[in-house]
Every structure is written in C-alpha cells, then in structure tokens.
Amino acid sequence: MRNANEQRLAELREALQARPRVSLANLPTPLERCPGLTRELGGPDIWVKRDDLTGLATGGNKTRMFEYVLGRAVEEGADTVVAGAAVQSNYCRQLAAACAKLGLECHLLLHKIRGAEDEEIQGGLLLDLLVGAKVEMIEGIDWVEHGERIRQRAKELEAQGKRVHIGRVGDETSLGKYAVAYAAAFVELVEQAEELELTIDEIWMSSSDATQAGLALAAKHCESPIRLVGLPAVPQPISPGWTFAECIASHGNECAEILGLPTRLVPDDITSIVDYVGPGYGVLTDAGREAMRLVGRCDGLLLDPVYTSKAMAGLIDYARRGLIAPDRTIVFLHTGGLPALFAYADSLGLEALL
Numbered sequence: 108m109r110n111a112n113e114q115r116l117a118e119l120r121e122a123l124q125a126r127p128r129v130s131l132a133n134l135p136t137p138l139e140r141c142p143g144l145t146r147e148l149g150g151p152d153i154w155v156k157r158d159d160l161t162g163l164a165t166g167g168n169k170t171r172m173f174e175y176v177l178g179r180a181v182e183e184g185a186d187t188v189v190a191g192a193a194v195q196s197n198y199c200r201q202l203a204a205a206c207a208k209l210g211l212e213c214h215l216l217l218h219k220i221r222g223a224e225d226e227e228i229q230g231g232l233l234l235d236l237l238v239g240a241k242v243e244m245i246e247g248i249d250w251v252e253h254g255e256r257i258r259q260r261a262k263e264l265e266a267q268g269k270r271v272h273i274g275r276v277g278d279e280t281s282l283g284k285y286a287v288a289y290a291a292a293f294v295e296l297v298e299q300a301e302e303l304e305l306t307i308d309e310i311w312m313s314s315s316d317a318t319q320a321g322l323a324l325a326a327k328h329c330e331s332p333i334r335l336v337g338l339p340a341v342p343q344p345i346s347p348g349w350t351f352a353e354c355i356a357s358h359g360n361e362c363a364e365i366l367g368l369p370t371r372l373v374p375d376d377i378t379s380i381v382d383y384v385g386p387g388y389g390v391l392t393d394a395g396r397e398a399m400r401l402v403g404r405c406d407g408l409l410l411d412p413v414y415t416s417k418a419m420a421g422l423i424d425y426a427r428r429g430l431i432a433p434d435r436t437i438v439f440l441h442t443g444g445l446p447a448l449f450a451y452a453d454s455l456g457l458e459a460l461l
C-alpha cells in the first residue's frame with residue numbers, strides 16, 4: 108500500500124467498526140481531479156475530496172461527525188439536542204437536518220456576528236428553519252456566556268422530561284468524539300487512492316480542530332507518509348493559551364482513547380497555517396474572494412466564504428510562491444459550507460462581473 112501501512116489500517120478499521128453509529132452521510136464522497144486549477148497554477152496536481160457532498164441540508168464535514176456523535180447520543184437515549192454557534196453555522200445546519208432525520212428535537216441558540224445582516228432568513232439560517240429547528244437568536248455576549256445559555260436551556264428542557272444531548276458551544280470539553288469521523292474519512296480516502304493507484308503527498312483543509320485531529324491521528328497510526336496541512340478560519344483556538352497544534356493534538360489523542368488505539372500525537376505532528384484568516388472569523392478576504400472565483404472558473408467548483416475559500420487561498424498562494432513542488436499530489440478536502448454563499452452574496456464582489 109502506497110499511502111498507509113496495511114496492517115495498521117486494518118486495525119483502525121476494526122476500532123472504528125466497534126463505535127456506535129447512525130447512517131446520515133452519502134459515503135464515500137467523490138475524489139475528483141481539478142485539472143483546470145492544476146493547469147492554471149502549473150502544478151501541483153490538485154484533487155478535491157468532496158465532503159461538501161456528504162448530504163444533510165447540502166452537506167459538509169459535520170455530517171460525518173454526527174454519524175458517530177449522535178449515534179452515541181441516540182444509544183444513550185437522547186430525544187432532544189441543544190447547541191449553538193454563529194447564525195450561518197454549518198455545524199448547526201447539519202445538526203438540525205440530522206435531528207430531523209433521526210426524529211430528535213433540535214434547539215439552536217444562534218449568535219449574531221454580522222449585526223443586522225444576520226437577521227436575513229438566508230443561507231444556513233433558512234435551512235435550519237426549513238428542517239424544523241427551534242431557533243433563538245442571541246447577541247452581545249461572549250462564547251463563554253453562550254455556552255452557559257445552552258447548558259441552561261438544556262436544564263429547562265430536562266425539567267420538562269426531555270433527554271438532552273448538549274452539542275457545541277455548550278459542550279467544548281471532548282472534541283475527540285467528533286474527530287473519530289475523520290479517522291474514518293482517512294481510511295475512506297486511502298482506499299479510494301489505492302483504487303486509483305494514486306500516491307497522495309499532502310492533504311490541505313480548512314480546520315482548527317476535529318477534522319485535522321481525526322485525520323492526523325489516523326495518518327500517524329497508519330504510519331502514512333501523507334502530510335496534513337490545516338488552515339484555521341478563526342484567529343485563535345477556542346481554548347485560551349493553547350496553540351492550534353496543541354489543541355488538535357489533544358483532540359486527536361482523545362480520539363485515540365475513544366478508539367482504544369495506542370498512538371498519540373504531539374503538537375510537532377501538526378501543521379497549522381494561520382496566515383489566511385484575515386481580519387477575523389466570517390470576514391471574507393481578498394485572497395479568499397479570488398480563490399472562490401478562480402476555482403469556480405477553472406473547475407466549476409464552489410467554495411464557501413468563511414472556511415474553504417480561505418484554505419484554498421492558502422494552497423494557491425503556496426503553489427504560486429513555489430513552496431509546493433509542482434510534481435506533488437495534493438488533495439484539498441472540501442469541508443462544505445455552500446449555503447453561506449447566499450448569505451454573503453453582498454461581500455463576494457460579483458457586481459463588477461456584470
């Protein structure tokens with residue numbers, strides 16, 4: 108096997124099979140070549156792993172995660188889920204659709220980060236409402252208080268007799284349970300690459316926690332030569348005083364514990380490039396705008412304004428600056444986020460193209 112140690116991969120597969128899981132995602136997601144972008148940049152050879160097509164109110168990286176996280180919650184008897192994030196949150200959108208599919212009641216406390224623009228029923232918010240989530244909009248509080256409000260709501264629902272599973276931002280203590288899905292995604296990707304006789308040199312992705320953590324843990328466990336590069340969409344990790352590499356390694360190690368694997372990550376195993384976040388979370392950058400238009404024009408591929416546009420901007424910049432050799436094979440993991448495009452229509456600079 109060119110991308111992983113076969114015996115270690117079998118061990119990982121077995122550990123994953125023992126986890127409770129519900130079926131929510133369309134898997135395997137396609138692994139496609141990007142000939143237009145590859146030509147435009149003069150190499151490297153760029154492929155895209157289409158996790159934007161996982162499904163659940165369009166899809167994205169969270170759909171895989173909910174297979175395991177809600178699989179466990181359902182096994183424990185949950186009938187209600189409470190969670191929160193920003194108004195256009197992809198996590199909340201996919202969670203709301205997963206709850207609808209599984210017959211769970213879904214309560215979302217959504218944080219306005221763009222003022223009045225976030226009140227428009229568009230993008231992720233529109234889909235949350237369509238799939239039946241009970242939405243409360245909040246603003247003017249920090250993430251710590253947001254978490255407290257979610258836990259408070261959970262208590263109120265429990266007092267009404269509901270069996271509540273608390274999601275993010277209410278429970279940020281064990282992100283390793285989300286990373287398990289991306290250890291599984293690593294297995295899926297390696298199997299696809301083997302079938303295509305493709306040797307992957309690097310995987311680039313938008314991530315600051317669970318996605319990279321699961322992939323990194325799996326790659327290390329499988330003694331894979333594939334290098335993983337994560338590009339956060341937030342300027343700092345959610346745990347104050349920690350680096351992204353420390354957080355990701357720690358989530359990866361929780362994932363290893365859950366899976367009963369002896370492999371452990373150290374921060375030096377993690378490559379996290381924060382240079383493409385720009386002025387802040389959810390604020391489009393010029394490089395992100397250019398990446399969206401370039402990839403759209405070259406390969407008909409759509410990126411989102413908050414996550415994948417910034418990660419792709421980083422990959423394009425590294426390729427243009429010659430920091431990635433043109434003979435390397437890169438997989439860009441497309442983590443989704445498409446509905447936010449519509450909510451950000453005014454920031455995309457498309458008027459100039461008319």
Ligand SMILES: Cc1ncc(COP(=O)(O)O)c(C=O)c1O
Binds near residue numbers: 168197198317318
């Ligand atoms: C579209 C998209 N890409 C990437 C990410 C980052 O994933 P994580 O940092 O959890 O690995 C998210 C998180 O919400 C997302 O919605």
